[in-house]
Amino acid sequence: MNFQARLVLTFLLMFLVVVITSWLFPPPIPDEAISADSATGAEVGTETEPSTVPVPTMPEIAPSPSEVPETVEAEALPEEKRVVVSSPLYRFEFSNFGARLHVAEMSQFEALNQGGLVDLIPDGAEGYLGQKLVVGSDTLDLSRVPFTVEPEDGLALEAGADAQILRFTYQHPTSSFRFETEYEFSPDEYTIRVRGRASGVDRPQLLTDLGDGLAFAEADSAMEAREMGYVYNHVQEGIDETLTSKAERMIVEGPLLWGALRNKFFLLAILAGESNETTTEGGYLGGLLVEESHLPERFQVTAAQVVGAEGDFAYRLFLGPQDFEILSAIGWDMQNVNPYGWSFFQVILKPFVSLITKILIWVHSNLNLGYGWVLILFGVGMRIVLFPLNQKAMKSQLKNMAVQPLMKEIQEKYKDNPEKQAKEMKKLYTEHGFNPLGGCLPMLLPWPMLVAFFFVFQSTIELRGVPFLWLPDLSTKDPTFVLPFFLGASMFLMMYVSHKSMDTPNPQMKMMMYMMPPFMIFIFMNLASGLNLYYATANIATIPQQMYIAKQRKKMQGMKPLGRSPPSPSR
Numbered sequence: 001m002n003f004q005a006r007l008v009l010t011f012l013l014m015f016l017v018v019v020i021t022s023w024l025f026p027p028p029i030p031d032e033a034i035s036a037d038s039a040t041g042a043e044v045g046t047e048t049e050p051s052t053v054p055v056p057t058m059p060e061i062a063p064s065p066s067e068v069p070e071t072v073e074a075e076a077l078p079e080e081k082r083v084v085v086s087s088p089l090y091r092f093e094f095s096n097f098g099a100r101l102h103v104a105e106m107s108q109f110e111a112l113n114q115g116g117l118v119d120l121i122p123d124g125a126e127g128y129l130g131q132k133l134v135v136g137s138d139t140l141d142l143s144r145v146p147f148t149v150e151p152e153d154g155l156a157l158e159a160g161a162d163a164q165i166l167r168f169t170y171q172h173p174t175s176s177f178r179f180e181t182e183y184e185f186s187p188d189e190y191t192i193r194v195r196g197r198a199s200g201v202d203r204p205q206l207l208t209d210l211g212d213g214l215a216f217a218e219a220d221s222a223m224e225a226r227e228m229g230y231v232y233n234h235v236q237e238g239i240d241e242t243l244t245s246k247a248e249r250m251i252v253e254g255p256l257l258w259g260a261l262r263n264k265f266f267l268l269a270i271l272a273g274e275s276n277e278t279t280t281e282g283g284y285l286g287g288l289l290v291e292e293s294h295l296p297e298r299f300q301v302t303a304a305q306v307v308g309a310e311g312d313f314a315y316r317l318f319l320g321p322q323d324f325e326i327l328s329a330i331g332w333d334m335q336n337v338n339p340y341g342w343s344f345f346q347v348i349l350k351p352f353v354s355l356i357t358k359i360l361i362w363v364h365s366n367l368n369l370g371y372g373w374v375l376i377l378f379g380v381g382m383r384i385v386l387f388p389l390n391q392k393a394m395k396s397q398l399k400n401m402a403v404q405p406l407m408k409e410i411q412e413k414y415k416d417n418p419e420k421q422a423k424e425m426k427k428l429y430t431e432h433g434f435n436p437l438g439g440c441l442p443m444l445l446p447w448p449m450l451v452a453f454f455f456v457f458q459s460t461i462e463l464r465g466v467p468f469l470w471l472p473d474l475s476t477k478d479p480t481f482v483l484p485f486f487l488g489a490s491m492f493l494m495m496y497v498s499h500k501s502m503d504t505p506n507p508q509m510k511m512m513m514y515m516m517p518p519f520m521i522f523i524f525m526n527l528a529s530g531l532n533l534y535y536a537t538a539n540i541a542t543i544p545q546q547m548y549i550a551k552q553r554k555k556m557q558g559m560k561p562l563g564r565s566p567p568s569p570s571r
Contacts, residue, residue: 083149085166087157087187090319091117098143099168099181100127100209104319106266111217112465112473118217120268120319124295128211128268129317131181133204133307140201142179143209145170157187176200183317190320191330193274198311205286206313208270210301212293213244214263218464220476223526224264230301231337232259232288239336242290247299249291255284257332259303262322265461265475267337270303271316276331285315321461324357338459352452360462372468375457375530379537382453387545457531466530474530483532484525488517490539497546 082102085092093103104120111118121128130143147168155164163186170179177200184193198204218224229243235255252259260269273283286304293300307313318330327335335350363374407425414421457463463474471478478484495513524532 078146081149081152083152083166084154085157085183085185086155087185088159089187089190092185092319094149094166094168095127096147096149096168098127098130098145099147099149100143101129102127104128104268106320109217109266109321110465112219113217113221118215118266120214120266122212122215122295122298125212126294128209130209131179132207132209133179133198133201134207135201135204140177140204142170155185157185159187161187163187163193172200190318190326192317192319193314194317195274195314196312198307198313201311203309204307206305206307207289208303208305208315210259210261210268210270210303212295212298212300213261214266214268216263217266218264218476219473223476225297227264227338228262230259230261230288230290230299233257233332235284239333244297244299247290249299252288252290254287254304256287256303257284258334259285259288259301260318260337261301262337264338264459265322265464267318267320267322267327269318269334269337271318271330271332271334272305274314274316283314322459323461324353328354348448349452349455352449353456356449356452356456357460357462360456360460364462370468371463371466371474371530372471372533375474375534376537378453379534380541382449383538383541383545453534454531457534458528463528463530468529468533471529471533474533475528477526478529478532481525483529483536484521487524487532487536487539488521490536490543491520492517493543494539494546497543497550 078096081096083094083096085094086107088107090107091103091105092101094101102121102125106118106120109118110116127143130141132142133140147170150167150169155166157164163184166183166185168181168183172178177198179196179198181194181196184195198206213228213230216224226243226245229241229245229247231239231241232252233239233256235257256272258269258271260267262268270285272285284305286306289302289304291300291302305313305315318334320326322338324335327337360371360374360378363369363377364371367374369377410421410424414424460475466474468474470480470482492513495516524535
């Protein structure tokens with residue numbers, strides 16, 4: 001069962017436990033070149049709805065073989081040199097051959113599968129970010145030609161310093177063709193601004209090789225493989241993703257705001273234009289070409305865009321972690337490259353995800369607590385915060401039980417007169433302050449927050465590689481499966497306490513009490529141990545509350561049943 005299926009099943013089960021059981025059986029429980037029809041740049045106003053944005057078409061390019069230079073002869077090639085760009089955040093290694101990226105180390109993240117730093121470029125790859133120019137039916141492959149690099153010693157950026165530029169230039173020895181690319185690096189950002197110019201050719205299309213997916217860096221390679229894929233944001237159709245396991249050769253037609261390769265925690269993305277506010281003539285990405293890689297079980301992704309009339313082009317690159325706050329600051333919904341929830345729910349979910357992430361980091365940093373203890377604190381804290389809602393739901397449920405005889409009486413008495421029955425029911429609700437949905441609504445109010453917890457604790461990079469007690473990594477499954485079974489046991493206890501507090505045992509609730517915990521164990525056993533830790537703690541913290549609520553219920557169940565108020569006696 002894949003992650004998406006597990007996710008859907010998880011929330012269905014959680015909904016049953018939290019809402020349905022609290023309503024019916026109290027108490028409450030909690031992815032050749034891009035075709036010439038690909039779209040290119042056009043200005044988009046900030047107020048324009050995506051569906052109204054016209055899809056531009058690529059201008060026709062007359063075949064001009066004489067303008068496309070032949071590649072340099074092999075014997076004329078100089079020696080390959082590597083140029084290093086380093087900062088507190090990353091270490092990049094470029095080759096003068098094709099201006100290709102061969103090393104992309106994340107300076108603040110350790111590779112958990114083999115030690116050393118995370119390198120986004122997989123072993124065996126021929127270098128990323130190589131470029132081609134397509135003019136009519138001709139293609140000039142620039143990924144293997146020798147470039148002049150300035151500065152030839154690379155860049156060493158210090159925190160807080162100004163951005164610096166690494167320039168690659170290729171001048172064809174026998175023609176006027178010239179190609180320049182500038183990479184602007186900031187020491188404090190993972191975003192790289194790219195500008196360039198192609199002269200000596202007429203309105204070419206630029207193809208940028210995004211590579212063959214990201215390297216494996218996690219201890220659980222199976223989990224990492226399941227979440228590897230490509231994602232894009234279409235101007236009209238929005239964000240779409242394809243997992244590598246389901247990828248096939250295809251052309252994704254634009255216009256696109258960005259395209260990206262991702263795994264569970266890291267990202268390589270290309271974004272249209274120099275900024276979100278500027279869309280030049282060739283500002284949009286024209287599309288993506290997805291084809292089989294020479295590396296096993298991988299797909300190569302190439303991005304296309306049209307070069308402007310003067311030969312200019314510009315785009316941005318992002319190579320770094322899937323940090324929610326960092327990606328949110330980029331814009332264009334980059335934080336949804338690994339979606340927190342389903343698209344229809346993200347508008348509601350986004351502020352909760354942001355809030356939870358900020359609180360998680362703040363508590364860890366300011367209280368000097370390990371993330372394992374922070375998750376435990378979250379579990380207990382949420383139960384305390386939600387206790388008033390649980391109490392309100394319980395009281396509403398008991399009131400529901402109390403008025404049930406009166407409701408049945410009215411239903412029986414006016415079964416042949418629906419209009420009169422509805423009128424008497426409304427009168428009954430008003431007389432006793434009863435709301436039929438009162439037991440359900442208090443449990444639905446915190447639901448966006450509870451769902452946000454699920455996505456944050458399952459996918460947040462802050463938990464990556466963090467050990468806790470016997471758990472080697474809070475971002476991966478518990479290798480001993482102790483936590484999932486503990487989670488199931490705590491759920492059983494919650495439902496058991498609720499069941500025993502009822503005067504009349506409910507057979508449906510009893511069945512759920514024995515069926516739900518095994519289902520939850522099955523669902524959670526391959527999910528992040530940090531997520532399991534939070535939910536298990538929350539369940540344990542809920543049990544004393546359930547016991548208290550059970551006592552209150554027994555007291556109220558022992559009270560005299562409600563009746564219709566008799567007329568006041570005369571004095």
